[in-house]
Amino acid sequence: RLTKFDSPSEGRSNEELETTIRQVIDQALVSEQVIDVFDAAGIKKPDISILSDEFLAELKDYEHKNIALEVMKKLLNDELKARAKTNLVQSKTLLEMLENALKRYQNKILTAAEVMDELIGISKDIVAADSEASEMGLSEYEYAFYTAVANNDSARELMQQDKLRELAVVLTQKIRENATIDWAIKENVRAKLKVIVKRLLRQYGYPPDMQLLATETVLKQAEMIASELTR
Structure with missing residues (x-):
């Protein structure tokens, strides 16, 4: 009070x-x-x-x-x-x-x-x-990736919340498995993660015209919390 x-x-x-x-x-x-x-x-x-x-x-x-x-x-x-x-x-x-x-x-x-x-x-x-x-039922980091992929109208309309949620969970898991603490300065690791993200977006039916922007947003989000994901 x-x-x-x-x-x-x-x-x-x-x-x-x-x-x-x-x-x-x-x-x-x-x-x-x-x-x-x-x-x-x-x-x-x-x-x-x-x-x-x-x-x-x-x-x-x-x-x-x-x-x-x-x-x-x-x-x-x-x-x-x-x-x-x-x-x-x-x-x-x-x-x-x-x-x-x-x-x-x-x-x-x-x-x-x-x-x-x-x-x-x-x-x-x-x-x-x-x-x-x-x-x-999302963790803090899973929700961060959810907001990254749900950040445009066409994705929300086409995929709906459940599919975007599933995508966010898988993205978090895959990035956690493949990221390293200093991955942001290792071009080969970043390139590998970019391929993984792009493949998952296509696999889950993400709008093709928004995939490039979503990929970059997801990678920026991953870079932001890389040290936490690699613990």
């Missing part, structure tokens, strides 16, 4: 608190370190998930919209940084959504309350993606 979110802490004004939070976020973006925005601003961190409906509702209803927005931006920034290490397509899509929403806010197309709604929507998309992976 946001037990200390009802008033500025330590006697600071709203302006001082907002400035503190902005400085924390700026520092985090420059240093790429995960910094606890609640601790830095003197706000008690909630005991519940930062992406839970309860917390998001409380943040949305917080009286000082600009402060709530800065907190939400920092939380999403940290979340996307973490996801960028494992899921290429998902993190890229969510980051583009975040940047687009903030740009419209900066250009005064959206109010603080409106952009807050959009950021909450992004948070709910994250939760929905996690739920989808769980419902499909």
Whole structure:
């Protein structure tokens, strides 16, 4: 619960608190370190998930919209940084959504309350993606490959979720069997993996006009998590 979110802490004004939070976020973006925005601003961190409906509702209803927005931006920034290490397509899509929403806010197309709604929507998309992976029975890495091959309309329409899921599981298995920690700099290993990926895409009936792009996306995803797959 946001037990200390009802008033500025330590006697600071709203302006001082907002400035503190902005400085924390700026520092985090420059240093790429995960910094606890609640601790830095003197706000008690909630005991519940930062992406839970309860917390998001409380943040949305917080009286000082600009402060709530800065907190939400920092939380999403940290979340996307973490996801960028494992899921290429998902993190890229969510980051583009975040940047687009903030740009419209900066250009005064959206109010603080409106952009807050959009950021909450992004948070709910994250939760929905996690739920989808769980419902499909996919591991974190299998789901990453699923998003890589399901990243176009024609594939989703032609193959449907079950077949794309099966393809993702097999891709994960084959890449795990054939990848090495330094495979990204070994052209022969990369070439072998490319052949394997292309063959599997054809085997599972992936749309021919999208196979080249899907192959490159899958290889980039594999390169991102190669060290984990080869453990």
